[in-house]
Amino acid sequence: MNTNSPTLGKSTYLGLIYLFFYLPILILIVYSFNNTQYSLLWHGFTWQWYGELFQDHDLWIAAWHSFFLGITAATLSTLIGAIASVSLYRYRFFGRNFLNGLVFILILSPEIVMGAALLILFTFIHLPLGFTSLLLAHTSFCLPFVIVTAYSRLISLDKNIFEAAKDLGATDGFIFLRIVLPLILPALFAGWLLSFTLSLDDVIISYFVSGPEFDILPLRIYAMVRTGIKPEINALCSVLFILTLLLVTLSEVVRRKKS
Amino acid sequence: MKPDQHFKYTSLSLIFTWFFLFALLPFCLIVTASFLSQSESHLINTPLTFDNYKALNHFIYLRIFEKSFVIAGITTLCCLLLGYPFAYIIARHQGRFKNLLLLLIIIPFWTSSLIRSYALIAMIKAKGILNSVLILLGIIHQPLPILFTNTAVMIGLVYNLLPFMILPIMTNVERLDNRLIDAAHDLGANKITTFRKIIIPLTAPGMIAGSILVFLPAMTLFYIPDILGGAKSILLGNLIQNQFLIAENWPMGAAVSTVLTIILALFIGIYALATRGGKRRVWL
Numbered sequence: 001m002n003t004n005s006p007t008l009g010k011s012t013y014l015g016l017i018y019l020f021f022y023l024p025i026l027i028l029i030v031y032s033f034n035n036t037q038y039s040l041l042w043h044g045f046t047w048q049w050y051g052e053l054f055q056d057h058d059l060w061i062a063a064w065h066s067f068f069l070g071i072t073a074a075t076l077s078t079l080i081g082a083i084a085s086v087s088l089y090r091y092r093f094f095g096r097n098f099l100n101g102l103v104f105i106l107i108l109s110p111e112i113v114m115g116a117a118l119l120i121l122f123t124f125i126h127l128p129l130g131f132t133s134l135l136l137a138h139t140s141f142c143l144p145f146v147i148v149t150a151y152s153r154l155i156s157l158d159k160n161i162f163e164a165a166k167d168l169g170a171t172d173g174f175i176f177l178r179i180v181l182p183l184i185l186p187a188l189f190a191g192w193l194l195s196f197t198l199s200l201d202d203v204i205i206s207y208f209v210s211g212p213e214f215d216i217l218p219l220r221i222y223a224m225v226r227t228g229i230k231p232e233i234n235a236l237c238s239v240l241f242i243l244t245l246l247l248v249t250l251s252e253v254v255r256r257k258k259s
Numbered sequence: 260m261k262p263d264q265h266f267k268y269t270s271l272s273l274i275f276t277w278f279f280l281f282a283l284l285p286f287c288l289i290v291t292a293s294f295l296s297q298s299e300s301h302l303i304n305t306p307l308t309f310d311n312y313k314a315l316n317h318f319i320y321l322r323i324f325e326k327s328f329v330i331a332g333i334t335t336l337c338c339l340l341l342g343y344p345f346a347y348i349i350a351r352h353q354g355r356f357k358n359l360l361l362l363l364i365i366i367p368f369w370t371s372s373l374i375r376s377y378a379l380i381a382m383i384k385a386k387g388i389l390n391s392v393l394i395l396l397g398i399i400h401q402p403l404p405i406l407f408t409n410t411a412v413m414i415g416l417v418y419n420l421l422p423f424m425i426l427p428i429m430t431n432v433e434r435l436d437n438r439l440i441d442a443a444h445d446l447g448a449n450k451i452t453t454f455r456k457i458i459i460p461l462t463a464p465g466m467i468a469g470s471i472l473v474f475l476p477a478m479t480l481f482y483i484p485d486i487l488g489g490a491k492s493i494l495l496g497n498l499i500q501n502q503f504l505i506a507e508n509w510p511m512g513a514a515v516s517t518v519l520t521i522i523l524a525l526f527i528g529i530y531a532l533a534t535r536g537g538k539r540r541v542w543l
Contacts, residue, residue, distance in 0.1 A: 013344060013348065014345065014348060014349070017345050020418070021367050022363075023382070024381070024418070027378070028377075080274065084277075086270070087270045091267055093271060102278055108471055108475070108523060109475075110475045110476060110519055110523070112481065112516070113520055114285070116289060116516050117285035117286055120285060120289055120292055124288055136281060140281040173265070173266035194369065197369050197370075200371075201372070201374075203373050204479075204481070208504070221374070222373060225373065225377045240371060244371065245366060248369045252362055252365060
């Protein structure tokens with residue numbers, strides 16, 4: 001069987017699937033520069049829609065909220081994820097398999113169930129919906145992804161390193177800070193970036209746990225999209241798509257380095 | 260106990276507390292809520308009751324369940340048929356551009372599916388790209404009314420969920436032991452027999468994992484029917500969202516969510532059976 005270079009048929013098939021993935025986005029970006037409100041035809045190049053985005057004050061506030069939320073949620077989930085993945089890797093304790101399973105179930109479970117369940121929780125403990133509820137929710141759904149990313153890095157490490165450090169008298173806390181952390185730093189950075197993009201893009205869970213005072217970008221886009229196609233949305237979506245593209249590429253480059 | 264066990268116990272209590280508060284407790288609360296009744300002032304109220312589950316037996320809800328299953332089923336099948344050959348080719352590809360090809364599948368995986376669904380509108384609307392190309396090629400003469408139909412919802416779902424089918428299958432194919440395929444050939448099996456008897460069973464865990472990752476979201480990504488399907492398409496996701504945020508009937512929404520969780524559990528059970536006996540787990 002030929003495994004080295006794909007035949008023409010295989011290449012065509014790959015090409016068609018990639019076209020299916022990327023053509024709509026490409027067209028969206030092209031139309032964001034189209035100098036017309038409704039037509040499909042090309043009416044010349046314009047920055048007008050980007051200009052209108054720039055002047056939309058509410059949009060800037062929502063973008064700032066999303067950005068701030070993304071940074072805090074990604075940082076919190078990376079901190080907890082680092083501790084959790086190292087504990088799952090190094091220690092044998094009661095409930096370890098249970099925690100392992102839970103992490104995978106959380107990745108698989110439908111977002112809508114998580115959103116609804118967290119809404120009930122926050123109502124139950126009388127936490128007002130807003131930044132705090134969003135932060136807790138976003139950290140919760142990013143955490144499993146950080147754990148999985150960091151864990152896959154940990155299992156590639158040489159176990160003897162820990163034994164050597166222990167024999168030389170290092171405490172667990174010292175080993176964590178000075179040995180494990182630097183070694184899994186690339187994975188944690190990749191996890192952080194992915195958490196940030198997940199938080200920036202999340203619609204479903206945010207839809208359940210956000211409050212009126214803290215408008216965030218994905219929900220604002222959702223509201224705009226429901227009212228119909230407007231060139232400004234094309235421009236906004238193009239900006240966000242390019243932004244996530246850069247972040248994901250960066251995260252992949254970091255993750256693949258030396259692993 | 261040695262003094263340096265402090266670190267261990269601090270870490271473990273932190274993660275157990277977190278998962279208890281934000282994973283287990285919410286889950287218990289949603290299951291409990293599904294057995295309570297709706298209340299004007301408190302959203303949920305005692306006494307305990309099975310009424311919400313009994314109400315799900317009503318034909319309106321049964322229709323929604325049926326429709327969700329059909330749409331999610333077709334979506335999963337399409338993803339499997341489109342994704343399997345793709346994953347197989349990519350996994351066995353050893354060329355120069357492998358990393359780039361991989362990155363190009365991972366990107367849709369992480370970019371906003373809301374934005375990507377919105378981008379589809381320009382493709383499939385009456386005067387959109389797809390219709391224009393088809394008319395230009397002379398395949399059709401009238402634009403096909405795709406937008407705001409179930410077909411549009413399924414296109415949107417396949418478009419968004421295909422990477423979730425591709426990745427687990429790809430991981431699985433990459434771990435295939437080539438010697439088994441060679442052995443099958445040596446023993447006289449032709450390509451089709453080898454595929455049916457060796458490759459399909461060995462990549463079944465990947466297909467099941469992919470199907471879990473496609474089927475459940477297909478029933479619950481409520482914004483896709485919302486923007487591509489118009490008001491007619493109501494799926495389980497739309498139902499839950501409606502019950503929680505519009506009708507404010509939390510116990511009912513909780514009951515539907517619990518049913519979804521049971522479906523997830525069944526899938527995981529099937530997956531566990533399919534991978535039993537070996538360390539053939541293929542997650543993301």
